[in-house]
Amino acid sequence: MSDKLETIGRSLVQHGPGNDRVYLMKLHPGDAPDIVGRLDGLASSRGYSKVFAKVPAWCAGRFIAAGYEQEAAIPAFFPDGAAACFLGKFFSVSRRLEREPELVKKVLAAAGAEMSASRPAPLPAGYAVRLARPGDTGGMAAFYRQVFATYPFPIHDPAFLRSAMQEGTIFFGAWEGEKIAALSSAEIDPPSRSAEMTDFATLPEYRGHGLALHLLQLMEEAVQSRGIRSLFTIARSYSYGMNITFARNGYRFGGTLTNNTNISGRLESMNVWHKALPGRVAS
Numbered sequence: 001m002s003d004k005l006e007t008i009g010r011s012l013v014q015h016g017p018g019n020d021r022v023y024l025m026k027l028h029p030g031d032a033p034d035i036v037g038r039l040d041g042l043a044s045s046r047g048y049s050k051v052f053a054k055v056p057a058w059c060a061g062r063f064i065a066a067g068y069e070q071e072a073a074i075p076a077f078f079p080d081g082a083a084a085c086f087l088g089k090f091f092s093v094s095r096r097l098e099r100e101p102e103l104v105k106k107v108l109a110a111a112g113a114e115m116s117a118s119r120p121a122p123l124p125a126g127y128a129v130r131l132a133r134p135g136d137t138g139g140m141a142a143f144y145r146q147v148f149a150t151y152p153f154p155i156h157d158p159a160f161l162r163s164a165m166q167e168g169t170i171f172f173g174a175w176e177g178e179k180i181a182a183l184s185s186a187e188i189d190p191p192s193r194s195a196e197m198t199d200f201a202t203l204p205e206y207r208g209h210g211l212a213l214h215l216l217q218l219m220e221e222a223v224q225s226r227g228i229r230s231l232f233t234i235a236r237s238y239s240y241g242m243n244i245t246f247a248r249n250g251y252r253f254g255g256t257l258t259n260n261t262n263i264s265g266r267l268e269s270m271n272v273w274h275k276a277l278p279g280r281v282a283s
Contacts, residue, residue, distance in 0.1 A: 002154040008038050015042060019152050019262045020095075022046075024053035026189070032059050036066045040089070049095040050088060052260060057083040072255025072272035077230050078192050084232075086257060086272060095259050098269060104237045104256060108271070111240075111247035120210035120217065123174075127181065129214050131222070132171035136180075137161040140171065143180045147201040149265040155199055171199070172218055174211045182211035186219045194230040195223045200242060212245045220249075224277050231277065234261070237269040246273040 003016025003023075010028035015021065022043045027035060043051050053063060056078055060070065068087040077084035090096035098104065123129065132140060137158040145156040154160045164185070165171065174182040182202040186195045197219055200212050220231065235242045237256055247253075254272035261270050 003152065008035065008042070011035060013039070013042075014152075015046065015048065017046075017048075018150065019260075020267070021048050021050040021052055021260070024051070024055065027053070027055045027059060032062065036062050036068075040066065043089075043091060049092040050090055050259070052257065053087045055085055055087065057085050060085040060087060063087045063089070070255075071257045074230070074232055074254050074272065074274040076276065077194060077232070077274070079229070086255060088257060088260070090258075095267075098256075098258050100238060100269070104269060104271075107237060107240050107243050108253065111243040111253070114244055115247045115252075116250070120213040123214065124209060127174060127176050127209075127211075129172065129174045129211075129218055132165075132173045132183070134162050134165055136171075136173065137165075139180055140173070140183055143183060143203075144199075144201060147203065148263060150262050152261050152263065170219070170222055172215050172222075174202075174206075174215060176206070181206040181209075182215060184212065184215040184219060186223050188223060188226060188228060190227075192230070193228055194232065195219075195228045197231055197233045197246075200235075200245075207241070212242065213249060216245060216249055220277070229277055230274070232272060232274040234270045234272055236261075236263060237271040243271055243273070249275075251275045 003014050003018045005014050009031035011024060011031045012026040014023040014025055022039050024039060039051050068089045070085055071088045072086040074084040140161055141156050141158040169185050169187045171183065171185045173180055183199060185199040186197055188195045197216060202211050233246055235246060251273035254274050257270045259267045259269055261268055
């Protein structure tokens with residue numbers, strides 16, 4: 001069962017036992033004075049072991065004073081030039097302890113060695129990369145069910161995918177003939193003029209063809225035409241492939257979110273990568 005989205009005041013929050021956390025996805029400025037207490041109260045009442053918040057830098061001090069730690073940051077994320085701070089508060093020792101510290105270091109070292117923009121190899125014959133459409137959502141949901149045993153959002157549900165498309169998320173896919181080989185999405189937030197590059201998945205038999213890089217570069221072209229200025233992703237910190245993909249395409253490492261997300265059946269740490277589109281950095 002996926003965690004649920006709801007509002008606290010006018011701020012968007014996701015919470016539930018699946019990820020065993022509260023996630024403040026979007027803070028409304030008017031909620032800033034009491035949001036920390038309300039998030040902590042929700043976590044305590046439900047027995048969650050982490051609160052995770054993405055907030056503008058001007059609000060971060062309220063969280064840090066209440067025992068939160070800054071796990072990652074994106075400079076000049078918001079149109080007014082404010083950074084985005086990713087803050088975490090742990091309610092158990094085990095949740096705070098990184099299970100695979102050496103693996104996280106090795107993945108980051110491998111990605112750091114390839115931090116330069118790169119064009120992917122040409123698509124093999126018979127492949128096509130394109131924007132996904134509402135009529136594709138049945139196959140997309142089945143594809144995501146095949147790839148992910150668990151996921152923080154219900155991308156295994158065609159209705160959720162159609163609703164996300166209607167609300168402005170754009171999905172892209174790589175097909176071999178009629179079969180989906182890889183998928184991804186860009187979740188666009190017009191007020192912050194940002195997009196989260198997410199939901200990447202490739203079937204095992206199609207890995208090694210650079211499909212994720214093809215999708216990422218196609219998504220960047222699409223969101224830039226929509227006036228987006230700041231890109232980011234929250235990538236699995238144990239995945240060599242995804243971290244290298246973002247590093248190769250000019251993204252910078254912003255920090256690691258420890259034991260943050262239930263994906264593929266277990267809690268995993270996540271790496272934040274970010275990129276400002278050319279000519280669109282806040283002054």
